[in-house]
Amino acid sequence: VYTRKCNSFVIPLCQDGLVPSSLAAVLASLPASGPARPRVLYSIVTGQNPAGVSTTVERKKEIYALAQQHNLVILEDDPYWNLHFGRVPAPAPAMATAGATAEAAEAEVLAAYNPPTSTSYLSLDTDGRVLRFDSFSKILSSGMRLGFISGPRAWVEQFNLSTQALSIHPSGVPQVMAARLLQQWGEAGWRKHVKQTKLFYHRKRDTLLAVMAKHFAGLDVEYDTPDAGMFVWVKVRGLGSDAKTLIEDKAVKEKVLLLPGEAFLVDPAAQAKAHPDELYVRACFSVASDEEMDEAVRRFANLLRKETEAKKNSKTA
Numbered sequence: 522v523y524t525r526k527c528n529s530f531v532i533p534l535c536q537d538g539l540v541p542s543s544l545a546a547v548l549a550s551l552p553a554s555g556p557a558r559p560r561v562l563y564s565i566v567t568g569q570n571p572a573g574v575s576t577t578v579e580r581k582k583e584i585y586a587l588a589q590q591h592n593l594v595i596l597e598d599d600p601y602w603n604l605h606f607g608r609v610p611a612p613a614p615a616m617a618t619a620g621a622t623a624e625a626a627e628a629e630v631l632a633a634y635n636p637p638t639s640t641s642y643l644s645l646d647t648d649g650r651v652l653r654f655d656s657f658s659k660i661l662s663s664g665m666r667l668g669f670i671s672g673p674r675a676w677v678e679q680f681n682l683s684t685q686a687l688s689i690h691p692s693g694v695p696q697v698m699a700a701r702l703l704q705q706w707g708e709a710g711w712r713k714h715v716k717q718t719k720l721f722y723h724r725k726r727d728t729l730l731a732v733m734a735k736h737f738a739g740l741d742v743e744y745d746t747p748d749a750g751m752f753v754w755v756k757v758r759g760l761g762s763d764a765k766t767l768i769e770d771k772a773v774k775e776k777v778l779l780l781p782g783e784a785f786l787v788d789p790a791a792q793a794k795a796h797p798d799e800l801y802v803r804a805c806f807s808v809a810s811d812e813e814m815d816e817a818v819r820r821f822a823n824l825l826r827k828e829t830e831a832k833k834n835s836k837t838a
């Protein structure tokens with residue numbers, strides 16, 4: 522948005538996703554016509570990066586109605602759609618029993634696993650005002666940087682032309698990898714893979730939340746339970762607003778890497794001014810093992826304790 526010098530407005534998110542009343546308020550506050558009126562709503566709808574929340578179908582319907590009323594195009598960025606698992610805990614990994622191997626028991630757990638699937642804006646679209654973006658990067662292999670768009674034919678064709686002008690096409694190697702895998706799996710194999718992957722991330726989410734609850738005890742730290750994706754968005758109070766220095770200078774020394782919240786804030790300076798004693802970091806539950814997550818959160822929590830202590834001492838000195 523910034524590199525394109527777009528005029529943008531920020532709409533807050535909460536546990537149920539984008540807040541329709543905030544969108545309505547922003548739209549109502551603008552002149553009724555002219556260049557100041559927004560034409561596009563961009564939204565990461567499932568497992569929002571970094572907040573980890575998904576916009577509920579009820580909210581999507583309200584937001585779609587607002588888009589109709591104000592003639593907005595909805596850009597539905599949804600790379601985490603296949604990683605929607607809900608807020609309830611994941612089923613525990615199955616153990617071998619006298620009658621069944623661990624693999625057979627786990628296959629039964631998977632067969633009974635019934636995670637949610639979110640309804641897309643595209644499926645609600647009756648006017649041809651939604652352009653949807655899916656990705657294979659989060660479900661087949663990270664770094665594939667391969668996805669697909671769906672929406673009105675004329676827009677998709679325009680998008681194709683624009684891609685030809687920018688990069689010709691996505692790299693051929695990931696395209697062949699994805700095509701061959703999908704051909705080999707067929708629909709049933711794809712669905713099984715999606716379910717297994719959801720369960721994998723669902724369990725990782727539970728592990729990260731459990732180790733956070735253990736190590737963050739007593740610290741002024743706040744976070745929600747993500748219902749999809751691979752991120753937990755953490756608010757830390759009492760250590761100023763500079764997450765970048767905390768992570769890049771201090772956490773890295775402890776060999777812990779989280780993403781400083783500044784990377785996601787629309788206006789970090791304004792945020793720091795409004796909330797000088799809040800900082801944000803994004804924790805990720807993807808490649809790290811359960812043991813690594815435990816150790817990383819332990820080290821990060823210790824760093825927060827050390828910093829809190831140092832701050833207290835500097836105030837009393």
Ligand SMILES: Cc1ncc(COP(=O)(O)O)c(C=O)c1O
Pocket residue numbers: 565570598599600655656657658659664665666667668
């Ligand atoms: C919201 C969002 N959109 C798009 C992408 C990029 O997807 P891709 O790997 O298909 O380029 C990411 C993450 O990489 C993301 O978090």
